[in-house]
Amino acid sequence: MAAMSAVAGLAAELPDGVVVTDPDIVASYRQDRAADPAAGTPLAVVRPSRTEEVQTVLRWASENRIAVVPRGAGTGLSGGATAVNGGIVLSTEKMRDITVDPVTRTAVVQPGLLNAEVKKAVAEYGLWYPPDPSSFEICSIGGNIATNAGGLCCVKYGVTTDYVLGLQVVLADGTAVRLGGPRLKDVAGLSLTKLFVGSEGTLGVITEVTLRLLPPQPAACTVVATFDSVEAAASAVLTITSRIRPSMLEFMDAVAINAVEDKLRMGLDRSAAAMMVAASDDRGPTGAEDAEYMARVFTEAGASECFSTADPDEGEAFVAARRFAIPAVEAKGSLLLEDVGVPLPALAELVAGIAEIAAEHDLTISVIAHAGDGNTHPLIVFDPADAAMSERAQIAFGEIMDLAVSLGGTITGEHGVGRLKKPWLAGQLGPEAMELNRKIKAALDPDGILNPGAVV
Amino acid sequence: MAAMSAVAGLAAELPDGVVVTDPDIVASYRQDRAADPAAGTPLAVVRPSRTEEVQTVLRWASENRIAVVPRGAGTGLSGGATAVNGGIVLSTEKMRDITVDPVTRTAVVQPGLLNAEVKKAVAEYGLWYPPDPSSFEICSIGGNIATNAGGLCCVKYGVTTDYVLGLQVVLADGTAVRLGGPRLKDVAGLSLTKLFVGSEGTLGVITEVTLRLLPPQPAACTVVATFDSVEAAASAVLTITSRIRPSMLEFMDAVAINAVEDKLRMGLDRSAAAMMVAASDDRGPTGAEDAEYMARVFTEAGASECFSTADPDEGEAFVAARRFAIPAVEAKGSLLLEDVGVPLPALAELVAGIAEIAAEHDLTISVIAHAGDGNTHPLIVFDPADAAMSERAQIAFGEIMDLAVSLGGTITGEHGVGRLKKPWLAGQLGPEAMELNRKIKAALDPDGILNPGAVV
Numbered sequence: 069m070a071a072m073s074a075v076a077g078l079a080a081e082l083p084d085g086v087v088v089t090d091p092d093i094v095a096s097y098r099q100d101r102a103a104d105p106a107a108g109t110p111l112a113v114v115r116p117s118r119t120e121e122v123q124t125v126l127r128w129a130s131e132n133r134i135a136v137v138p139r140g141a142g143t144g145l146s147g148g149a150t151a152v153n154g155g156i157v158l159s160t161e162k163m164r165d166i167t168v169d170p171v172t173r174t175a176v177v178q179p180g181l182l183n184a185e186v187k188k189a190v191a192e193y194g195l196w197y198p199p200d201p202s203s204f205e206i207c208s209i210g211g212n213i214a215t216n217a218g219g220l221c222c223v224k225y226g227v228t229t230d231y232v233l234g235l236q237v238v239l240a241d242g243t244a245v246r247l248g249g250p251r252l253k254d255v256a257g258l259s260l261t262k263l264f265v266g267s268e269g270t271l272g273v274i275t276e277v278t279l280r281l282l283p284p285q286p287a288a289c290t291v292v293a294t295f296d297s298v299e300a301a302a303s304a305v306l307t308i309t310s311r312i313r314p315s316m317l318e319f320m321d322a323v324a325i326n327a328v329e330d331k332l333r334m335g336l337d338r339s340a341a342a343m344m345v346a347a348s349d350d351r352g353p354t355g356a357e358d359a360e361y362m363a364r365v366f367t368e369a370g371a372s373e374c375f376s377t378a379d380p381d382e383g384e385a386f387v388a389a390r391r392f393a394i395p396a397v398e399a400k401g402s403l404l405l406e407d408v409g410v411p412l413p414a415l416a417e418l419v420a421g422i423a424e425i426a427a428e429h430d431l432t433i434s435v436i437a438h439a440g441d442g443n444t445h446p447l448i449v450f451d452p453a454d455a456a457m458s459e460r461a462q463i464a465f466g467e468i469m470d471l472a473v474s475l476g477g478t479i480t481g482e483h484g485v486g487r488l489k490k491p492w493l494a495g496q497l498g499p500e501a502m503e504l505n506r507k508i509k510a511a512l513d514p515d516g517i518l519n520p521g522a523v524v
Numbered sequence: 525m526a527a528m529s530a531v532a533g534l535a536a537e538l539p540d541g542v543v544v545t546d547p548d549i550v551a552s553y554r555q556d557r558a559a560d561p562a563a564g565t566p567l568a569v570v571r572p573s574r575t576e577e578v579q580t581v582l583r584w585a586s587e588n589r590i591a592v593v594p595r596g597a598g599t600g601l602s603g604g605a606t607a608v609n610g611g612i613v614l615s616t617e618k619m620r621d622i623t624v625d626p627v628t629r630t631a632v633v634q635p636g637l638l639n640a641e642v643k644k645a646v647a648e649y650g651l652w653y654p655p656d657p658s659s660f661e662i663c664s665i666g667g668n669i670a671t672n673a674g675g676l677c678c679v680k681y682g683v684t685t686d687y688v689l690g691l692q693v694v695l696a697d698g699t700a701v702r703l704g705g706p707r708l709k710d711v712a713g714l715s716l717t718k719l720f721v722g723s724e725g726t727l728g729v730i731t732e733v734t735l736r737l738l739p740p741q742p743a744a745c746t747v748v749a750t751f752d753s754v755e756a757a758a759s760a761v762l763t764i765t766s767r768i769r770p771s772m773l774e775f776m777d778a779v780a781i782n783a784v785e786d787k788l789r790m791g792l793d794r795s796a797a798a799m800m801v802a803a804s805d806d807r808g809p810t811g812a813e814d815a816e817y818m819a820r821v822f823t824e825a826g827a828s829e830c831f832s833t834a835d836p837d838e839g840e841a842f843v844a845a846r847r848f849a850i851p852a853v854e855a856k857g858s859l860l861l862e863d864v865g866v867p868l869p870a871l872a873e874l875v876a877g878i879a880e881i882a883a884e885h886d887l888t889i890s891v892i893a894h895a896g897d898g899n900t901h902p903l904i905v906f907d908p909a910d911a912a913m914s915e916r917a918q919i920a921f922g923e924i925m926d927l928a929v930s931l932g933g934t935i936t937g938e939h940g941v942g943r944l945k946k947p948w949l950a951g952q953l954g955p956e957a958m959e960l961n962r963k964i965k966a967a968l969d970p971d972g973i974l975n976p977g978a979v980v
Contacts, residue, residue, distance in 0.1 A: 171766055172867050216711045227709060229718065230686060245956035250867045252897035253683060253937035255672045255722050256945075256952050257961050257979065262685065262718035266711050283768060310627055312739060352810040411628050411706045441708035481709035489712075496712050500701035504968070505713050511967035512960070523713065 071154060074132045075112045081124050088113045097157045100142045100149040102405075102488055108153030110137070117162040119236060119244055119275040125158055126273065126517075127242030135520045138269035140179060140211025143203050145405050146486025148215065148268045148522050155520070158273060160210045168193045173281045174233060174250045179210020179274050183217075186279070195281040198225040201482070202391050210274050216266030218482030220387070223440030224315045224349075225282075227482065229265040234278035237264055237271075240513040250278050263508070268484050269519040271512045288315055288349040289359035290383030293366035293374040294325075294340035301342035302416035304362075304369035305439045308346070309412060312358050315349040317440030318390045321419070324434045324447075327396035328389050336389070337373055344371075344439070345386045393436045397447045400432065404448035404465045407489075410477030412442045421471045422446050429460040433468075443481035466492065485523045493523070527610060530588045531568045537580050544569045553613045556598045556605040558861075558944055564609030566593070573618040575692060575700055575731040581614055582729065582973075583698030591976045594725035596635060596667025599659050601861050602942025604671065604724045604978050611976070614729060616666045624649045629737045630689060630706045635666020635730050639673075642735070651737040654681040657938070658847050666730050672722030674938030676843070679896030680771045680805075681738075683938065685721040690734035693720055693727075696969040706734050719964070724940050725975040727968045744771055744805040745815035746839030749822035749830040750781075750796035757798035758872035760818075760825035761895045764802070765868060768814050771805040773896030774846045777875070780890045780903075783852035784845050792845070793829055800827075800895070801846045803839060849892045853903045856888065860904035860921045863945075866933030868898045877927045878902050885916040889924075899937035922948065941979045949979070 079087035088094065089112045098107040111134070116122050129136045135155030142149055142159075151157050163178035166186065170193040177186055183204040186197050200219035201207055207217070213235070218227045234248030248254060248261035264271055295301040301319060308314060320328070320343045329336040336343065344366060348358030359376050366374045377383050397403065410418045419435050422444075426433040437444035446468050450461035469479040469492040479485070479492045494502050505524045509516075535543035544550065545568045554563040567590070572578050585592045591611030598605055598615075607613050619634035622642065626649040633642055639660040642653050656675035657663055663673070669691070674683045690704030704710060704717035720727055751757040757775060764770060776784070776799045785792040792799065800822060804814030815832050822830045833839050853859065866874045875891050878900075882889035893900035902924050906917035925935040925948040935941070935948045950958045961980045965972075 171762055171869050173766060216715065218709050222709060226686070229715065230682070239956075239960070243956050243959075245960055246954065247957060247960075249932065249934075251865050251932075251934050251937070253674050253678060253865050253894070253899045254934040255938055255940055256934050256936050256949055257941065257957065258727070258964055259672065259685065259718050259722045260957065260960055260964070262715050262721075263964075265718075266715045271714070306627055310629060350808075350810075351806060352808045352813070354806075354808040354810070357808070409707050409709050413627050438709070443709045476705065476707075478705075478707050478710040478712050480712050481707070482711055484711055485713065493712055498702065500699050501703060501713065501716065503699075504695070504701055504703075504716055507967045508714055508716070508719075508964065511963045 071111055071134065074134065078125065078128045081128065082121055086114060086116055086121060088115065097139065097159065098151045100144040100147065102145050102147040102150065102486060104147035104150040104487055107150045110151040110155050110157045113157045113159055115159045115162045119238065122238045122273050122275050123242045123244055126238050126240060129156070129517050130241045130515060133515055133517065135517055137519050138273045140208035140214065141182060141206060143207040144211060144215065144486060145407065145483045146480065147488040148484050148486035150487050152521060160208065163275065168195065170195060172250050175279045175281060177209055177277050177279060179208060179277065181209050183207050183209055183212055190281050194284055196284050197231065197279060197281055199228045199231060202394065209277065213265050213274055213277055214268050215484035218438065218443060220316050220318060220438060222438065223317050224313045229262055231280045232261060232265050232277060233280050235261050235264055235274055236276035238273045238275055240272070240515065240518050248278065268486065268523050270509055270523050271518065286349045286351045286355065287380050288347040288383055289355045289376065289378045290386055291346045291359050291362045291366065291374065291376045292386045293344045293371040294337045295342040295371055296340065298342045298419045299416045300370040301344050304344065304365050305415065306412055307365045308362055309440055312361060314346050314358065314362065314440060316345065316347040316387070318345040319437040319439035320390060320393055321435045323432060324393040324397055324436050327400060327434065328392055331396045331399065332389060332392065334385065334389060340372060345390045347383060394447065397434045397449065401449040402452050404450065404461050406446040406448065406465065406468050407480045407483040408446065408468055408472035408477055409443040409481035410472055410475045414475040414477065415439060415442055418444060418472060418475055418477065422468055425464050425467050429464045431460055431464055433464065470495065487522055490523060527567055527590065530590065534581065534584045537584065538577055542570060542572055542577060544571065553595065553615065554607045556600040556603065558601050558603035558606065558942060560603035560606040560943055563606045566607040566611050566613045569613045569615055571615045571618045575694065578694045578729050578731050579698045579700055582694050582696060585612070585973050586697050586971060589971060589973065591973055593975050594729045596664035596670065597638060597662060599663040600667060600671065600942060601863065601939045602936065603944040604940050604942035606943050608977060616664065619731065624651065626651060628706050631735045631737060633665055633733050633735060635664060635733065637665050639663050639665055639668055646737050650740055652740050653687065653735060653737055655684045655687060658850065665733065669721050669730055669733055670724050671940035674894065674899060676772050676774060676894060678894065679773050680769045685718055687736045688717060688721050688733060689736050691717050691720055691730055692732035694729045694731055696728070696971065696974050704734065724942065724979050726965055726979050727974065742805045742807045742811065743836050744803040744839055745811045745832065745834045746842055747802045747815050747818045747822065747830065747832045748842045749800045749827040750793045751798040751827055752796065754798045754875045755872045756826040757800050760800065760821050761871065762868055763821045764818055765896055768817060770802050770814065770818060770896060772801065772803040772843065774801040775893040775895035776846060776849055777891045779888060780849040780853055780892050783856065783890065784849055787852045787855065788845060788848065790841065790845060796828060801842045850903065853890045853905065857905040858908050860906065860917050862902040862904065862921065862924050863936045863939040864902065864924055864928035864933055865899040865937035866928055866931045870931040870933065871895060871898055874900060874928060874931055874933065878924055881920050881923050881927070885920045887916055887920055889920065926951065943977055946979060
């Protein structure tokens, strides 16, 4: 009751419609795409459109000790935006301004804009924002920054943090602070901009970001190859990345190949154990030279088929097939979506170990991977109506993370820890780094109102 | 007395020779290249060679509340390694191991290795570590990471933080913690690796770093142009960076041109107001195309002379001239070395404003710049024996920072805040960001033993 009257107080402080308590709407904000079964029901959803409104919300939340779960487009896969009982969800979806400056090659963006919308807006100025999570058409730029999102082009172009020059964040107590700005070099004070990137809403709410942009991506030459063994594909990856910088180096296993072929009927080799989709976007003839080199490496590694194209549409069809792998496998059942990464030499061992885990627990686990940076997405297929199978899937989910850590890897390469992976974080980081995470969290959010239960 | 007996206690805990109290040696560690006149005399210099020894030092320092000033090669220009009375200097110069892994294209390096030594060691494996501060032959990799150092190639290849995948740091209480590792994507927990990069020894002591490496840099095509006006050169910079990605885009003013020509006699145009040294290292013919494009832009912007070369030695001669500008200007007197940066469109205004400051205070101030990223090094020439002139130089030093901040810029692009620039930090960051810096510092170093007086 006290909480609901507090919510009424907040609503009175904000423009009409910003605070939403309609139960149906509120219910639709309980979960993100991780579909966390432990999701609570929030008191309200708050959808501010200005930094000052976010400040009002956080001042109010601090005074009333009410938990705030920041949320972008709700496409997170680790439960970073799972609502909590007695808290509110702060959605940035209404914050959608963008200003592009072609002279400094930067854009100032509010967090609610989708990644694809950012790409489109800057493309109108002949510029390119590289980070390209597979969900780029539906995920928000604010969520990308909160999770330090990756994508397919990272193997050459790096991850989200590499494109963040500045931020405005609202802290737990409602203070708005500007960090960094449109300067390519700036070492004044601690690297706080970088600290907030990837903080998953636990340290503050991002209300504005200054992004670094690049000239347009040159057309890519694409190479597609199929293999009879995962090891052959993985060894080709090592050869390639130790010599050149491909703009894409993606892997799909047999399950993913067949799932995509079931849906798209594009003539993929259903008998293959692995398929690689590689590209080079180097300008001029060197792009084609790199593609030729990769085709040669694939062939020498034992590719059963290898196909190269400099035609962008043809290339894009294979990239689209790779992007389609997750929805295609999802057609087979519900997915527990993994995001483990390893140093490149351990890639084949990781994939083999995942196959063992799948066999042991009688599960289908398809592996797709941003192979060039060692980041894999094992897709654990299960039927939520089958309690025993769901439990086996959960066990496999944890065992895959344990395996990655045992191979010197990470429990999450680009999706974030959220709530689903939190129990495994300490196993990767160790007690000292965990304690350091907690100290930073306590220093910036002493009452623990920001995204409680996530990450730390 | 208590302090000296504490030092004896520390010496007893460490191998012979690690703790140095010889007054002559200790005196040589009082200052870095900033030659901070406020430097104190430390109790001792400690030169550990292993992480465990650094832990011993910091545990001891915490117990005895003794200040620790971490020091790399002592080439810092902001007084980040200025010794303090009653404290110790912790030099990482003996920590010089490196292991290169060509397969993952990473190197694990101890902090005492020089930047040039890292470049050389990885080059033996056909790899390249890009960051290239002008002092690369004498500065340490640990110092580079502590200051998030820049250089000439940053305009295309980014700064030090972009190459740091992992760190081992020893915290104020002696705890050793590993952050990140040899994984290109890793979002498990807060971005603490990035927080320590650029922290200037205020949060911990870096004892090991995992660096990301690239394939070798292709040979560059170089373009040199001279201009009758700074504005013409600056407008060419804007045109170039809004269209292509040069691998170098450097600026020297008339004073620097003449100072270099005095020493090197390479036929530079002494009458020019500005000289640009630009390069493109794109592979294949596109590098030459970019060089041609830049030459055209320079000419159209009004260059009085423009010279292009694809010969690496010829190109390197001009780059060496640019690198030699600081020592050449230093021949005219002592230097107060600035490091201010602005968003690119403000570059000409910054240079003009600096000329006004020079005129007003009757000083010679030469401006050289990493023009492509808006980072300038105004060199304030003064005679330390002339008290009035020294005072005017100090006033100009501050006014240049105020000017940069008023243009939306930074007081330091790549050298760090250290002690010399600390009074201006709040003016740039504002009270909210300053408070955030202080909170992080207090959380990680509650007793303030790490590099007290620097940055925050």
